Amino acid sequence: MKTKQRNTCPRAKRRNGSAPLEIPKRALLETKVKQSLTGRRFLTGSVLLIVILVTVMLAVLTMGILQINTEEIQLMQNQVYAAGALATAEAGLNDAFKELRADSSWTTGFSNKTFNGDADDTYDVNVTGTLPNLRIVSEANSPQSFVAIVDANVTVGTSSPYIIRIDNLRINE
Numbered sequence: 505m506k507t508k509q510r511n512t513c514p515r516a517k518r519r520n521g522s523a524p525l526e527i528p529k530r531a532l533l534e535t536k537v538k539q540s541l542t543g544r545r546f547l548t549g550s551v552l553l554i555v556i557l558v559t560v561m562l563a564v565l566t567m568g569i570l571q572i573n574t575e576e577i578q579l580m581q582n583q584v585y586a587a588g589a590l591a592t593a594e595a596g597l598n599d600a601f602k603e604l605r606a607d608s609s610w611t612t613g614f615s616n617k618t619f620n621g622d623a624d625d626t627y628d629v630n631v632t633g634t635l636p637n638l639r640i641v642s643e644a645n646s647p648q649s650f651v652a653i654v655d656a657n658v659t660v661g662t663s664s665p666y667i668i669r670i671d672n673l674r675i676n677e
Contacts, residue, residue: 608666656672
């Protein structure tokens with residue numbers, strides 16, 4: 505024969521030592537819920553979840569900052585390479601001025617002339633027009649494939665050393 509299990513409190517006894525007091529089912533359920541919400545296991549799991557979420561957020565933030573820094577470094581390198589190509593093109597223009605000061609009829613120009621002893625930095629110079637008005641175009645190529653163009657319209661003086669006046673100067677147009 506089955507006996508019906510009663511909800512009793514194990515510590516609770518009647519004063520006279522008779523059977524323990526019965527506790528309603530609802531009170532037992534509320535006590536268990538409170539214990540599970542305030543129990544150590546529940547809090548430990550929450551802390552672990554919060555730590556994982558904070559770690560993931562910090563990792564994403566760090567990756568974003570690193571990506572931005574990488575792009576900034578690349579932009580800076582591109583600026584340096586472009587400035588180097590421009591300096592090489594200006595050197596080609598100055599080299600052409602040197603030749604014109606020595607001989608005003610010089611219109612040969614240069615092709616793949618190295619700059620500063622570096623075989624990778626080269627420039628081409630084209631001279632067109634008739635004296636005293638000439639157009640000099642210097643195009644430079646850097647080892648990183650950057651190109652710069654300096655285009656000058658000049659007037660050359662009539663007596664040696666030939667004075668060169670720059671009438672119009674265009675850069676990378």
